[in-house]
Amino acid sequence: MDYFIELFFSGLSRGAIYALIALGYTMVYGIIGLINFAHGEIYMIGAFTSFTVATILTILGLPLLAIIVLTGIAAVVWSASYGYTIEKIAYKPLRHAPRLSALISAIGMSMFLQNYVLLAQTSDFLPFPTLIPDFAFMEPIAHIVGSTDLVILITTTVSMIFLMVLIKYTRIGKAMRATAQDRTMAMLVGINVNRVISATFVIGSSMAAIGGLLIASHIGQINFYIGFLAGIKAFTAAVLGGIGSIPGAVLGSVVLGLTESFATGYVSSDYEDVFAFSLLVLILIFKPSGLLGKADTQKV
Amino acid sequence: MLKLENVQSGYGNILAVRGISLEISEGEIITLIGANGAGKSTTLMTISGVVRCRAGKISLNDEEIQDLDTDAIVKRGVCQVPEGRHIFPQLTVRENLDMGAFLRKDTKQIKQDIDYVFSLFPILAERRNQDGGTLSGGEQQMLAMSRALMARPQLLLLDEPSMGLAPLIIKQIFEIIKKINEENNTTIFLVEQNANQALQIAHRGYVIENGKISLTGSAQSLLQNTAVQKAYLGI
Numbered sequence: 221m222d223y224f225i226e227l228f229f230s231g232l233s234r235g236a237i238y239a240l241i242a243l244g245y246t247m248v249y250g251i252i253g254l255i256n257f258a259h260g261e262i263y264m265i266g267a268f269t270s271f272t273v274a275t276i277l278t279i280l281g282l283p284l285l286a287i288i289v290l291t292g293i294a295a296v297v298w299s300a301s302y303g304y305t306i307e308k309i310a311y312k313p314l315r316h317a318p319r320l321s322a323l324i325s326a327i328g329m330s331m332f333l334q335n336y337v338l339l340a341q342t343s344d345f346l347p348f349p350t351l352i353p354d355f356a357f358m359e360p361i362a363h364i365v366g367s368t369d370l371v372i373l374i375t376t377t378v379s380m381i382f383l384m385v386l387i388k389y390t391r392i393g394k395a396m397r398a399t400a401q402d403r404t405m406a407m408l409v410g411i412n413v414n415r416v417i418s419a420t421f422v423i424g425s426s427m428a429a430i431g432g433l434l435i436a437s438h439i440g441q442i443n444f445y446i447g448f449l450a451g452i453k454a455f456t457a458a459v460l461g462g463i464g465s466i467p468g469a470v471l472g473s474v475v476l477g478l479t480e481s482f483a484t485g486y487v488s489s490d491y492e493d494v495f496a497f498s499l500l501v502l503i504l505i506f507k508p509s510g511l512l513g514k515a516d517t518q519k520v
Numbered sequence: 521m522l523k524l525e526n527v528q529s530g531y532g533n534i535l536a537v538r539g540i541s542l543e544i545s546e547g548e549i550i551t552l553i554g555a556n557g558a559g560k561s562t563t564l565m566t567i568s569g570v571v572r573c574r575a576g577k578i579s580l581n582d583e584e585i586q587d588l589d590t591d592a593i594v595k596r597g598v599c600q601v602p603e604g605r606h607i608f609p610q611l612t613v614r615e616n617l618d619m620g621a622f623l624r625k626d627t628k629q630i631k632q633d634i635d636y637v638f639s640l641f642p643i644l645a646e647r648r649n650q651d652g653g654t655l656s657g658g659e660q661q662m663l664a665m666s667r668a669l670m671a672r673p674q675l676l677l678l679d680e681p682s683m684g685l686a687p688l689i690i691k692q693i694f695e696i697i698k699k700i701n702e703e704n705n706t707t708i709f710l711v712e713q714n715a716n717q718a719l720q721i722a723h724r725g726y727v728i729e730n731g732k733i734s735l736t737g738s739a740q741s742l743l744q745n746t747a748v749q750k751a752y753l754g755i
Binding site: 413 | 568594609620
């Protein structure tokens with residue numbers, strides 16, 4: 221039973237990381253109908269920023285809590301500015317072009333960022349400093365739930381609640397929902413759609429940066445390629461839940477994380493991806509628009 | 521108030537509006553009538569800045585607005601109820617109305633205005649917590665007009681408010697249009713295929729054919745014009 225619970229929690233925290241990234245995919249898709257393939261790279265850049273800042277601050281000898289907070293802020297700001305810039309450079313000029321053009325532009329941007337980090341940094345794995353200590357109060361259950369898992373779950377939950385409040389109650393949130401539902405009409409009520417799109421990229425990138433920081437300190441090493449793999453998984457999770465749906469992205473991520481964790485634990489870690497993608501295929505056969513996705517019907 | 525001079529616009533290689541000139545004074549109801557594909561909706565979308573004006577001038581109170589973004593045009597008091605209503609389907613009736621007041625910050629008056637539109641369309645008050653997408657066509661039209669009113673427009677652009685509605689509801693909608701014009705002195709630019717109804721409430725009218733104005737005059741004179749009767753009134 222302990223083993224089951226252990227797998228459950230590690231699956232949950234894995235799913236939480238996927239969710240932080242998947243939200244960026246699903247929000248951007250909801251607003252402009254584009255799969256932002258460069259989104260995984262934003263997460264990777266978040267991890268690299270965290271690495272640089274955390275290493276410098278550790279050398280400077282700051283207290284751990286200060287390091288974590290400052291690293292988090294730096295990662296969020298840096299990744300968000302990347303997200304903002306990517307949209308302006310790679311997608312905005314193609315706003316009225318066929319969808320395929322923007323998609324190709326996204327893939328190009330993804331390759332560019334990977335190779336840019338490869339050249340600017342290194343192709344080797346970099347050791348990431350341990351930011352999250354083993355809490356003393358977690359001692360009795362440390363063999364089933366790690367302190368890092370706990371931090372990941374709490375951070376993700378707080379981020380999700382923050383996002384939900386933002387979308388439901390704030391002015392920019394309402395503007396985002398309106399733009400996602402009917403862009404022309406959003407313009408006609410006076411919403412600056414360009415600003416809404418920028419905000420979406422900034423918010424999605426910030427979430428991915430938090431994911432990057434968490435995963436880097438969890439796994440303990442990073443390289444330029446982690447964004448691609450995580451991006452594909454998070455994208456799968458978003459599709460699984462129903463692309464465009466925010467609760468769907470979270471649900472899809474948790475389902476994917478748990479599946480992978482149990483597959484690894486009970487079968488073999490070699491089959492982790494096989495199970496993950498079989499699940500995707502199965503769900504899409506029975507629910508083509510994903511778990512919580514809306515079927516594309518429109519009242520005329 | 522609003523003046524179009526030789527305006528051209530369109531989509532891709534197609535020029536839908538080929539040099540239109542027209543003028544609306546404050547407090548007027550004018551109507552633009554024409555067949556499908558004549559360029560009526562494109563004209564409105566060009567005024568709102570959704571479709572770019574390729575040539576010519578659009579001025580609002582003597583200020584050129586043809587190069588402004590849509591939100592800047594809305595900020596200057598030009599609101600549109602587009603063809604097909606465009607209700608936000610997953611926002612409630614109340615949230616749809618709030619979106620209409622997106623650029624306003626006077627919370628108190630917004631509340632008053634919500635009460636005002638609920639008095640115009642009592643059915644919306646009943647449905648205030650229902651998703652916009654679940655309303656019937658007529659109710660959606662009422663909501664779309666109410667949403668536009670929430671912006672306190674100087675100039676209201678209405679694109680085929682009668683489309684797909686039952687005769688009784690059409691009558692009701694047109695009565696409200698007249699009421700809005702009389703009570704708030706809102707200038708109204710009405711685009712219609714239902715030429716008869718439109719000319720009944722309008723002060724003046726323009727007829728558009730193939731992206732060009734072919735005829736203009738007072739609503740009365742257009743109603744009596746034999747060419748208009750033949751082509752648009754079915755007499």
